[in-house]
Amino acid sequence: MVDKVLLSASLANVKDTVDLAVQKGLGVEVMAFAYPHILDGDWQATVTEYKALLADVPGELTLHGPFMDMVSGSPDPRINAVCMTRYSAAIRIAAELGAKQIVFHANFIGSLHNDFYREGWHERNVQFWPSVADYAHEYGVTLLLENMWEFDPTIIGNLLRDVNHPHLRACFDVGHAHLFSKPEYHWSYWLDVMHPWIDEIHMNNNNGILDEHHGFDWDQGVLNYHDVLAEIRRLCPDADMVLEMDSVDDMRDSLHYFQLGEAAWRSS
Numbered sequence: 001m002v003d004k005v006l007l008s009a010s011l012a013n014v015k016d017t018v019d020l021a022v023q024k025g026l027g028v029e030v031m032a033f034a035y036p037h038i039l040d041g042d043w044q045a046t047v048t049e050y051k052a053l054l055a056d057v058p059g060e061l062t063l064h065g066p067f068m069d070m071v072s073g074s075p076d077p078r079i080n081a082v083c084m085t086r087y088s089a090a091i092r093i094a095a096e097l098g099a100k101q102i103v104f105h106a107n108f109i110g111s112l113h114n115d116f117y118r119e120g121w122h123e124r125n126v127q128f129w130p131s132v133a134d135y136a137h138e139y140g141v142t143l144l145l146e147n148m149w150e151f152d153p154t155i156i157g158n159l160l161r162d163v164n165h166p167h168l169r170a171c172f173d174v175g176h177a178h179l180f181s182k183p184e185y186h187w188s189y190w191l192d193v194m195h196p197w198i199d200e201i202h203m204n205n206n207n208g209i210l211d212e213h214h215g216f217d218w219d220q221g222v223l224n225y226h227d228v229l230a231e232i233r234r235l236c237p238d239a240d241m242v243l244e245m246d247s248v249d250d251m252r253d254s255l256h257y258f259q260l261g262e263a264a265w266r267s268s
Contacts, residue, residue: 001233001237001259002259002260002261003229003233003241003258003259003260004027004059004060004238004239004240004241005026005027005059005240005241005242005243005255005258005260006021006026006027006028006029006059006060006062006240006241006242006243007020007021007026007027007028007029007242007243007248007251008028008029008031008064008202008242008243008244008245008251009028009029009030009031009032010031010246011031011032011035013246013247013248014030014032014050014053015053016248017248017251018053018054018056018057020248020251020252021057021058021059022056022057022058024255024260025058025059025260025261026057026058026059026260027057027058027059027060027061027062027240028054028057028059028061028062029061029062029063029064029103029242029244030050030054030061030062030063030064030097030099031064032046032050033046033063033064033065033066033090033093033094034064034065034066034067034068034090035066035068036066036068039066039086039089039090043089043093047093047096047097050097051096051097054097054098060100060101060240061097061098061099061100062094062099062100062101062102062103062200062240062242063090063093063094063097063099063101063102063103064102064103065086065087065090065091065094065102065103065104066086066087066090066104067104067105067148070082070083070086070087070104070105070107071083071107072087072104072106072107072125072128072129072132073107073121073124073125073127073128073129074124075120075124080128083128084132087104087132087143088132088135090102090104091132091135091136091139091141091143092139094139094141095139095140095141099141100140100141100142101141101142101143101144101169101199101200101240102136102141102142102143102144103144103146103171103200104143104144104145104146105145105146105148106125106145106146106147106148106150106155106156106159107148108121108148108149108150108155108156109121109149110148110149110150110151110180111149113151118155121155122155122158122159122162125159125163126159126162126163129143129159129163129165129168130163130165130168132168133163133165133167133168134165134167136167136168137166137167141167142166142167142168142169142199143167143168143169144169144170144171144199144200145159145160145168145169145170145171146170146171146172146173146176146202147170147171147172147173147176147177147180147190147194148173148176148180149176149180150176150180150181151180151181151182151185152181152182152185153177153181153185153189153190153193153194154193156170156194157170157193157194157197160197169197169198169199170194170197170198170199170200171198171199171200171201171202172190172191172194172198172200172201172202172236172239173201173202173244174187174201174202174203174204174223174228175202175203175204175205175206175211175213175223176202176211177190178206178208178222178223179206179208179209179210179211187223187228188231191231191232191235191236192235195235195236198235198236198239199239199240200239200240200241200242201232201236201239201240201241201242202242202244203216203225203228203241203242203243203244203254204216204243204244204245204250205217205218205221205222205223205225206221206222206223207220207221207222208222212246213244213245213246213250214245214246214247214250215245215247215249215250215251215253215254216253216254216257217253217254218250225254225257226257229241229257229258241258
């Protein structure tokens with residue numbers, strides 16, 4: 001079985017990332033349209049530029065959506081309106097680029113463990129996301145909620161269960177689950193809870209303290225990706241596996257962990 005591997009293309013490394021994806025027969029997740037200065041600038045010119053840049057990518061294209069200061073399901077309707085504006089713009093851009101999935105953060109404030117906050121957050125987000133997912137459906141795009149500060153996988157899992165929309169699914173970030181979860185909730189527990197909704201997985205290594213995006217074999221890394229990938233293949237064999245790493249060299253050096261197609265190894 002061949003793994004579905006994508007490379008995360010930041011503003012700083014997009015050309016080198018695309019070159020590696022083309023060389024190895026992989027997909028690309030585009031980060032550019034996550035940033036306010038792109039969305040508030042000449043974004044149409046950026047879309048045109050990226051269309052040309054991504055034209056030869058042989059694998060899937062996905063998009064990371066806006067995440068800075070987004071608070072979906074806010075008690076303040078004006079904040080929700082800002083989120084809706086950002087998200088709807090990103091959905092239209094994803095469709096224009098030919099990306100079938102777009103990642104948004106779930107935006108739970110992880111330092112708040114009060115029951116009343118969690119219950120209110122859940123109720124507000126159950127109301128917030130269906131209309132966004134309906135809008136995404138119109139454009140042929142599926143939304144993926146990514147765990148960031150959430151300390152318990154059921155925060156997102158229960159939301160997806162209750163919204164129950166085919167265009168609202170999950171992106172599981174292995175590093176975030178390790179860093180920000182309650183100590184008793186191992187990353188494998190997150191995978192076990194969330195796998196019914198997981199369509200994409202973000203992967204990198206960190207030192208257990210900071211959310212840094214290093215390669216799998218980083219000498220200070222605390223995650224064993226032989227174990228991680230074994231569980232992913234067991235529970236989520238069809239999920240997109242995105243190498244969300246800052247360095248293109250780290251992405252290249254981590255590819256030996258994956259079961260890739262023949263084209264990848266012919267180019268080695």
